[in-house]
Amino acid sequence: MEKTKTKIVRTTTWSAGPGCHGGCGVLAHIKDNKLVKLEGDPDHPWNQGRLCTRALAMTQYIDHHDRLRSPLKRVGKRGEDQFEEITWEEAFDIIEERMKGIRDEFGPESMIFSMGTGRDIGPWICMLAYAFGSPNVMFALSGNACYSPRIAALDTVQGDYCVFDAAQWLPGRYDNPEYKVPECMIIWGYNISATCPDNLFGHWIIDLMKKGTKIICIDPRLSFFASRSKHWLQIRPGTDAALALGFLQVIIKEELYDASFLETWTDAPRLVRNDTGKLLRESDIFQTGSDQNFVVFDTDSNTPVIWNTLEQAYGKASATPALTGIFDITLLDGTQITCTSVWEKFKESCAPYTPEKVEEITFVPALKIQKAARFYAKAKPAAIHWGVPIDMTPEITPLCHAIAALWALTGNLDVPGGNVFTRSAFNAVAYALPGAEGVIKLKDQDQDIPRIGKDAYGPFNKFIWRCQTDKVMEQIFSEKPYPVKGLWMQTCNPLSGIGLDPKQWQKAFEKLDFIVGVDLFMTPSLRYADIILPAATFLEKDGVRSWWVPLQTINKAMTVEGCRPDVEINFELSKRFDPDFKWDTIHALFDEILKPSGMNFKTLSEKGWALPPENSASRPYRRHEKGLLRSDKKPGFATPSGKFELYATLREEWNLRATPYFKEPPFTPVSRPDLFKDYPLILSTGRRSPAFFHAEHRNIPWLRALDPDPVVEIHPDTATLYAISNGEWVVLENWMGKARFKAKVTKIVPPWMVMAAHGWWFPEKKEDPLFHTFESNINMLIPMGEQGEDGLGAPIKHLLCSIRKESVEVKNV
Amino acid sequence: MSKSSKNGLLIDYEYCTGCFACTVACCQEHGWEAPLSGIKIMEIVQDLPKGKAYLTFLPFPTELCVLCSKRTREGLDPTCVKHCMANCLTYGSFQELAKKLEQKPRMVLWSPR
Numbered sequence: 001m002e003k004t005k006t007k008i009v010r011t012t013t014w015s016a017g018p019g020c021h022g023g024c025g026v027l028a029h030i031k032d033n034k035l036v037k038l039e040g041d042p043d044h045p046w047n048q049g050r051l052c053t054r055a056l057a058m059t060q061y062i063d064h065h066d067r068l069r070s071p072l073k074r075v076g077k078r079g080e081d082q083f084e085e086i087t088w089e090e091a092f093d094i095i096e097e098r099m100k101g102i103r104d105e106f107g108p109e110s111m112i113f114s115m116g117t118g119r120d121i122g123p124w125i126c127m128l129a130y131a132f133g134s135p136n137v138m139f140a141l142s143g144n145a146c147y148s149p150r151i152a153a154l155d156t157v158q159g160d161y162c163v164f165d166a167a168q169w170l171p172g173r174y175d176n177p178e179y180k181v182p183e184c185m186i187i188w189g190y191n192i193s194a195t196c197p198d199n200l201f202g203h204w205i206i207d208l209m210k211k212g213t214k215i216i217c218i219d220p221r222l223s224f225f226a227s228r229s230k231h232w233l234q235i236r237p238g239t240d241a242a243l244a245l246g247f248l249q250v251i252i253k254e255e256l257y258d259a260s261f262l263e264t265w266t267d268a269p270r271l272v273r274n275d276t277g278k279l280l281r282e283s284d285i286f287q288t289g290s291d292q293n294f295v296v297f298d299t300d301s302n303t304p305v306i307w308n309t310l311e312q313a314y315g316k317a318s319a320t321p322a323l324t325g326i327f328d329i330t331l332l333d334g335t336q337i338t339c340t341s342v343w344e345k346f347k348e349s350c351a352p353y354t355p356e357k358v359e360e361i362t363f364v365p366a367l368k369i370q371k372a373a374r375f376y377a378k379a380k381p382a383a384i385h386w387g388v389p390i391d392m393t394p395e396i397t398p399l400c401h402a403i404a405a406l407w408a409l410t411g412n413l414d415v416p417g418g419n420v421f422t423r424s425a426f427n428a429v430a431y432a433l434p435g436a437e438g439v440i441k442l443k444d445q446d447q448d449i450p451r452i453g454k455d456a457y458g459p460f461n462k463f464i465w466r467c468q469t470d471k472v473m474e475q476i477f478s479e480k481p482y483p484v485k486g487l488w489m490q491t492c493n494p495l496s497g498i499g500l501d502p503k504q505w506q507k508a509f510e511k512l513d514f515i516v517g518v519d520l521f522m523t524p525s526l527r528y529a530d531i532i533l534p535a536a537t538f539l540e541k542d543g544v545r546s547w548w549v550p551l552q553t554i555n556k557a558m559t560v561e562g563c564r565p566d567v568e569i570n571f572e573l574s575k576r577f578d579p580d581f582k583w584d585t586i587h588a589l590f591d592e593i594l595k596p597s598g599m600n601f602k603t604l605s606e607k608g609w610a611l612p613p614e615n616s617a618s619r620p621y622r623r624h625e626k627g628l629l630r631s632d633k634k635p636g637f638a639t640p641s642g643k644f645e646l647y648a649t650l651r652e653e654w655n656l657r658a659t660p661y662f663k664e665p666p667f668t669p670v671s672r673p674d675l676f677k678d679y680p681l682i683l684s685t686g687r688r689s690p691a692f693f694h695a696e697h698r699n700i701p702w703l704r705a706l707d708p709d710p711v712v713e714i715h716p717d718t719a720t721l722y723a724i725s726n727g728e729w730v731v732l733e734n735w736m737g738k739a740r741f742k743a744k745v746t747k748i749v750p751p752w753m754v755m756a757a758h759g760w761w762f763p764e765k766k767e768d769p770l771f772h773t774f775e776s777n778i779n780m781l782i783p784m785g786e787q788g789e790d791g792l793g794a795p796i797k798h799l800l801c802s803i804r805k806e807s808v809e810v811k812n813v
Numbered sequence: 814m815s816k817s818s819k820n821g822l823l824i825d826y827e828y829c830t831g832c833f834a835c836t837v838a839c840c841q842e843h844g845w846e847a848p849l850s851g852i853k854i855m856e857i858v859q860d861l862p863k864g865k866a867y868l869t870f871l872p873f874p875t876e877l878c879v880l881c882s883k884r885t886r887e888g889l890d891p892t893c894v895k896h897c898m899a900n901c902l903t904y905g906s907f908q909e910l911a912k913k914l915e916q917k918p919r920m921v922l923w924s925p926r
Contacts, residue, residue: 037841040896051896053837193830194871206828210900222858224830227868550850690833702840704834705847747858747866 006031009557010041010608013118014545015566016491016520017061017537017695018054021199021547022119023047025609026055027235028539028557035062035539044609045173045550046201053690057702061537062560066521066699066763068534069562078510078528081769088564091531096576098514098530099132099215102485107134108576109450110485112472114140116492117694118147120543120554123430123593124570125490126465127440131574131581135442135451136467136484140492142500143787143794144469145391152463152792153400157645160421160629161640164383166204169420169549169611169619175208178621180417181208184379185228186216186372188403189240189797190387191223195688197387199422199547205385214379216372218243220684221713221755222748225405231372234750237684238393238798239362241662244402246358247373248660251409256377260409262323265624265636266408267643268343269296269327270307275337278652282306284331294641295329296321297339297473305327312634312642342647346405351661361662377410381417389797392686394786395663396793401648402660408644414621417584421629423618425551425610426597430544439593450482457791458654468791470784476508486514490566491535495524496761496773497695500782500794501736503774518569521699524761524773534563541565544590544601549618550609551597554592656789666786667799679734679800681718682753685778686796695759710760710776711742714803715751719743722803729806732756734799737780740806756804822894824872825901828921831856831870833845835902842881851878852893871921872902878925880904885887908909915917 006029010470015395025044029037042049045395051783066720076082086094102110108430113129113136115121129137131133139148151161154485164185170176185205209215209228217229218240235243251257262268271294282289285304298305298319304327306315330336355366376382386406390399412418424430429438442448452470452475454460460468476484476774488507492498499505509515517529526532540563543554559792567586575581583589590601597610604610617628627633629709636642640649651658669676691697691706698704712732714724724730726745731738732754741756749755774780786795831854839851843849852874860869872893874880881891886906889895894902903910914920 039892042895049895050898050900051834051838052898053833056834056837056841056896059841193832202829203832203900206830206899207902210828222866222868224868224870228827627916690831702837703849706836747860748868 006036009555011539011557012545012552012609013055013540014554015121016535017058017539019054019119019696020052020054020196021117021299022545023196023199023201023547024051024055026051030558033558035059045611046168050203052196053703053706054693054697054775058537059541059698060700060702062539064521064699067560067563068520068532069560070368070534072532073810074530079506079769081527083532091533092576095516095573099486099577099736102514103133106483107450108486109136110134110483111488112136112138112467112484113488113490114488114492114494115136115490116140116498119491120430120545121490121566122568123438123440125488126365126438126483128488128570128574128577129446130440130442131578133447133577135448135465136472137465138467138469140469140494140498141794142470142784142796143391143394143792144464144466145396145792145794145796146388147391147748148464149391149396149792150386150400150468152459153397154404155463156397156459157401157404157639157648158408158413158648162407162419162421163198163200163548164385165420165620166208167198167415168204174211178416180381182213182379182381182383182417183218184376184382184383185213186376186382186384187225187229188218188384188386188637189389190385190422191219191225191688193224193688193690198385200385200571203266216376220750220753221687227317231368233362233364233368233372236361236363237389237753238665238668238795239530239662240390240393241395241399241402241660242353242358242361243364243369244353244399244406245350245353245660245662246362246369247376247404247406248409249353249358250355250370250373251377251406252347252350254374256374257409259475261411262343262409265644267294267641267645267647268323268341268346270342270347270641271295271297271304271327271649272647273329273337273339274326279647279649280329280339285329287332289350292640295339297325297327297341298322307641309641312630312632312636346646346659349661353662376406381415382412383407383409383418391793392796393665393798394788394793394795395661395665396788397651397790398657398660398662400622405646405660413644414623416621420620421623422548424546425549425612425618426546426616427618428544428546428551428594428596430546430593431670439589453791458650458656459790459792462650463464468787470787471791473504473508473784485512487512488516488518489525489529490518491520493519493523493525493695495569495770496777497759500779500796501784502777502779503737504784514736519567520563521763523695526768527769532793533569535569536560536563536565541567542586542590542601543567544593544604546593550611551594551599551604552609553601553605555605557709581772654790665795665798667795669800670799675735675800679802681801681803683732683781683799683801684753684755684797685782685799686758687713687755689757692759695761697762698761709742710740711744711757712803713744713746713749713755715747715749716745717751718754718803719745722805724803724805730803731806732778732781732801732803734781734801736783739776739778739780741772741776754801815899818880819906819908820885820904821907821910821925822874822880822891822923823902823903823905823913823920824923825917825920826869826871828899828901829854829870829872830899833897834896834898835872838892838896839878842884843877845877851875870875874923874925880925
């Protein structure tokens with residue numbers, strides 16, 4: 001027998017397979033077109049040889065006997081398991097005919113293109129939707145409550161997103177002389193064991209802790225970080241904004257802020273009218289004045305002086321803008337008003353949040369708040385790392401604003417070891433995240449007009465180019481202002497993972513005329529599809545990745561018969577839908593995305609990865625000083641005023657409060673004492689599992705063995721109260737619905753809260769076409785339609801529920 | 814009975830995050846069927862005074878661990894050591910590992926079967 005040699009292919013993880021946001025360098029050992037082993041690439045600067053469970057289990061994933069290997073056509077009713085195999089050509093033909101039919105009769109916007117969490121399918125879904133003519137690309141989570149809200153919030157107040165600095169941009173990483181190890185890191189609602197959020201490698205924080213970084217941990221659970229932190233603030237879920245304002249109150253009162261940053265780089269001296277509460281603009285006081293220019297009070301001349309936004313300069317050469325005081329101003333019509341500075345207004349917003357007041361709201365002892373705030377403010381440098389719980393509350397933007405003010409006012413923005421701005425490496429934008437414009441874009445602005453939610457919410461018209469998910473759900477049933485007829489659902493499983501109130505999603509699926517599902521395994525949601533297409537893992541495709549750094553390629557290592565990569569599927573259909581489709585080959589598209597780097601797919605693929613050069617917008621530090629952030633190349637930030645905005649100009653334009661605030665979320669013991677009587681526990685959800693990526697991987701034996709059952713964590717005292725034993729099945733219930741979980745009795749959670757795992761369905765229970773997806777699905781207890789005032793955020797981490805032993809009542813879930 | 818190997822694993826349990834990379838890396842390397850693995854992780858919630866608690870993850874090599882003898886013969890680290898996300902596992906001779914053990918608290922030196 002002829003022996004074939006094992007070849008080793010160097011590539012990058014992203015999407016199907018580990019399922020995550022990717023970035024790890026891996027070496028795929030391939031023999032006879034089979035994956036023998038996947039190892040971490042020791043030379044890769046990102047993971048440096050390390051690898052997570054989900055990547056290490058790829059051999060069980062890629063050859064899994066349940067993988068979809070042929071396109072399928074539904075021959076039974078929606079929700080049944082009646083499908084027959086068809087060829088790719090037949091599948092494409094049916095999809096083309098049905099979708100063109102919808103487009104002709106109802107318009108292209110009647111098709112929604114839905115994705116799950118951020119993978120490399122993002123750009124390819126946009127490509128397909130835009131080629132078809134629809135602007136309605138949907139991230140299927142209520143309130144779009146994952147990442148986009150945080151990005152949009154930071155774009156609003158500081159012009160760019162930022163993340164903690166682990167020297168990921170620098171050659172030599174931690175050893176690079178430009179870098180400084182943070183003295184302090186605040187870990188805000190993030191548990192490390194499982195996840196790499198924000199396109200960061202979670203365990204970089206462990207590297208930093210070994211180098212001396214001390215932790216402040218904000219988490220209701222006793223996490224790894226909580227145990228090892230200098231200060232653990234065990235917060236009541238949903239009250240984070242109060243805590244952030246409490247930190248600010250301490251820092252301002254004790255003058256622990258960076259006065260020079262405040263004066264030079266923030267909008268602190270801008271005048272705010274006391275009569276309207278709005279910014280004073282040049283047009284308010286001068287006939288020919290612009291409403292884009294703002295006003296400060298110059299203490300040298302005792303007169304108002306104009307901040308010229310276009311010039312990014314004061315109207316007077318040597319102005320000394322006042323930070324505090326009350327100033328008399330005469331308006332155009334002669335009316336006398338008084339104004340105060342943004343700084344005064346900002347301080348007023350923080351002042352009520354004394355440590356004692358914040359203790360009352362958050363359950364965190366006042367003394368701990370003070371100590372933690374002082375430690376963070378005095379540590380140089382200090383960084384904040386936040387997790388997705390920040391997005392998962394309705395008033396997410398004011399919360400982000402308060403946290404952003406922390407890193408700004410302490411002088412930790414875009415400094416080594418602080419929070420540094422992030423842009424796609426080399427400005428090669430494949431995936432149009434909020435605020436960025438990618439190679440793949442709408443043909444023209446008219447195409448964007450019918451996008452759902454666009455006109456209801458400010459950020460959706462400025463930064464976020466998706467539709468607003470709750471509005472889509474409403475519109476599916478109301479059919480106003482136009483009917484939704486079809487759904488393209490790509491590696492997205494709303495019935496089990498991303499869909500809150502999943503029975504409503506089921507009804508929506510039943511109402512639609514045509515659904516295409518693209519995935520790697522049969523899921524409960526795919527049972528509602530008319531056509532199913534089998535997709536490929538990251539090992540079976542080429543791709544590009546510029547999600548922050550480094551710039552890298554995904555390199556095809558092997559093929560699995562019958563399956564096709566998302567990008568190839570969407571490319572083929574884009575050509576069918578759009579006679580003017582711009583690209584002839586997928587690699588021509590990759591090359592255009594990579595163009596700003598001066599490399600193409602081939603050269604980058606040979607190189608492996610690339611870090612952005614010095615003095616480019618995608619490499620730190622102090623880019624606001626160097627004029628690398630604004631399109632006019634002037635120093636400052638990419639905000640409307642050019643400053644870090646303590647008073648958000650855009651929020652004012654959107655008729656929303658422009659300074660940070662705390663508002664009690666909709667379903668808490670405080671806001672709904674009536675519900676709390678019947679549902680006396682705070683229900684939090686979504687703690688991460690090292691074994692799974694959301695609703696994926698329940699069918700991978702090595703991974704399932706690590707976390708075999710849907711678990712709810714309950715404190716021993718609470719368990720005793722309800723006579724619940726460790727390992728016993730229990731029912732969680734509230735006004736929305738119920739779900740069954742296995743009790744894990746543990747002091748990890750406080751007595752007043754239970755933590756339920758998310759994303760549970762049972763791929764092994766094949767007797768039910770829906771794989772018991774409603775049985776242990778915590779989303780059964782979470783409503784949709786509770787997004788914040790700006791359309792962002794949802795109450796996912798702080799609901800109410802009751803708990804009881806399942807054996808008390810006959811199982812009827 | 815004396816041991817044939819003079820090598821072992823130094824485990825810095827202060828930094829083990831309970832990510833299970835070691836457990837699955839071992840399954841991949843040795844083809845174990847779930848739930849078998851040459852290294853498992855225990856989650857221990859320690860009770861401390863004043864009602865406080867402390868969360869520890871402790872990896873331990875099971876009866877199945879052979880310290881990746883094939884890999885180490887080729888000069889490679891055992892796969893659990895190579896893939897550990899927290900870099901909290903070290904392979905080496907007992908002599909060398911014992912020296913490291915003196916340098917930092919919250920470590921344990923394992924001598925697998």
